[in-house]
Amino acid sequence: MIHVERSYQMVTRKEFAQYIRHVLEVRRNVPLTQPAMEVLAIVAYNQPVTKGYIEQVRGVDCSGVVNSLVEKGLLEECGRMEVPGKPIIYGTTSAFLRCFGLSSLRDLPPTEQAQRAQEELEDKGA
Numbered sequence: 001m002i003h004v005e006r007s008y009q010m011v012t013r014k015e016f017a018q019y020i021r022h023v024l025e026v027r028r029n030v031p032l033t034q035p036a037m038e039v040l041a042i043v044a045y046n047q048p049v050t051k052g053y054i055e056q057v058r059g060v061d062c063s064g065v066v067n068s069l070v071e072k073g074l075l076e077e078c079g080r081m082e083v084p085g086k087p088i089i090y091g092t093t094s095a096f097l098r099c100f101g102l103s104s105l106r107d108l109p110p111t112e113q114a115q116r117a118q119e120e121l122e123d124k125g126a
Contacts, residue, residue: 003103004094035065040074040096044108048078048089066090074099 001008012020032040039062042054054062069075073095080086092105102108110118 002098002101004097005104007094009098033065035060035062036069039065039069040092043075043090044092044096044105045111047091047105049091050081050087050089052087054090 002011035058038058039054042057043049046053051062051066054066066075070077070090073093075090075096076093078089078091081089096102097104
């Protein structure tokens with residue numbers, strides 16, 4: 001069993017995975033592209049975010065990547081911002097947590113900026 005958010009999921013042991021895939025005729029998982037990983041990181045650490053925010057951070061159009069991640073169930077529409085144009089806001093899903101072996105977003109590794117801030121706090125306290 002694995003813990004995801006506020007629930008548990010029964011899973012197969014890794015040593016039986018190939019047999020289960022064969023019986024269920026599950027195709028091999030296709031690895032995520034570098035742009036997809038970048039978009040997931042931006043959303044995971046800053047959610048909820050708009051496509052415009054993601055594009056501002058990455059500096060390129062991300063429509064195709066975001067749509068692909070929504071189709072894969074790793075991102076979801078969380079609503080719309082109350083600004084002109086009412087852009088869609090996105091967040092990660094429980095499938096994202098499962099795919100990356102996380103129980104919650106608190107399990108994400110700290111960013112370099114967060115690590116530096118933590119080190120500064122520890123230095124001041126010493």
